[in-house]
Amino acid sequence: ESTDPANTSDFNQQSLLDKDRKYLWHPMTPHNPDPMIVESGEGSWITDIEGKRYFDGMSGLWCVNVGHGREEIADAAAQQMKKLAYYPLTQSHPPAIQLSEKVNEWLGGGYRIFYSNSGTEANEVAFKIARQYHHQNGEPTRYKFISRHRSYHGNTMGALAATGQSQRKTKYEPLAMGFQHVAPPYCYRCPFGKTKDTCSMQCAQTYEDVINWEGAESVAAVILEPVITGGGVLVPPDGYLKKVRDICDKYGVLMILDEVICGFGRSGQQFGHHNYGVEPDIVTMAKGMTSAYSPLSATAVRAGMYETFMGSGADSHFRHINTFGGNPVSCVVALKNIEIMEREHLVERSAQLGKALRQKLEVLMAHPHVGEIRSFGFIAGIEMVEDKKSKLPAAADKMQQIISECKQRGLLIGKNGDTVVGFNNIITLCPPFVTSDEELEFIVRTLEEAFATLK
């Protein structure tokens, strides 16, 4: 009898594809898709049902930080599942307690950890905690949030309202109220018309303007990623995050940092904000927390804020619950994932790989369709243009050609950005931290070959 739960041996490629087309609704994908059916993974590679191997240049969706096929994570999960598969966190269990201590250590101390299942939910929790905090701190009129155009913060009515990409939103509006947006730090196409030489960091100053225009007494928090990832790897100028922090402090506005992608070593440090010397009030995290071996997310809240929820009134605690958040199996998976990162020094390795990748990618700058290459930790973005002078975003067929040429050669890459609505003109890379030096060469060589077909 087969022990393979998906029982794929009973299906050939065609019958699986037929059933996929009949029963599955794929996210973010046009209908009548031709999906790759992925069966297994090992290190930085995945294997499809036909036995073809691909280098997972995006770590799935920016998340499989320790790489695929880690048996010790599977074993830890199985053991915990046998011991205690579930109990809600209205009470407690050892894995959640241990993980909270460990996450606190990675953050540098001073936080309380609230668990959910996805990055989206972690952000929703941050919004609700921010509003309730102000209520209980004697400023009940503070309800607005400021985020950035080009950002992505999740898919629900609140997190999508915070998101600054209209093409993801218009057909689902109206979304939650109270979300304002400011222009992103997008130096290659500076929204304020500045260059590196004339930059006065208006992208950070604009927060202060909007806070004043809206009325500081109405603003609860800002939410931002340390570096905009999915919106096209937009790296802010030096001092940007610090300046936003200072503006928040000046007006009593909370700073929520979305570390869903940048956290857990991806930035080359434990968390993205550690690169910028700022202390956020709330940090949200998911993806790399478990390297996606099991769903888990968290909202870390400064201990001082937590105190505000300890009042004597019956309503002072946080009235929010989700059934699965912080379930013991996911917590054990996170603990094992973090243990692996520590044991194998993967945060340091991520920093090293990021620097090497950035340097090697420089050869692509000679290509007429490469406008700019940006990176943050072990994330890289290659902005493609029609030509370097006009900076017109590269047309969809050019993007598709690079992606297909890479895939044919066994390299999976991402496409993000939407520089202008409808133009996803930024190639993204976000490989697992277990990538070897040879595999790094393979990535760059394959990209060079793919770009050579587009001359």
Ligand code: PMP
């Ligand atoms: N924030 C950021 C920065 C993200 O990249 C994502 C997911 N790509 C989310 C939030 C939402 O996470 P999830 O898909 O787990 O809900």
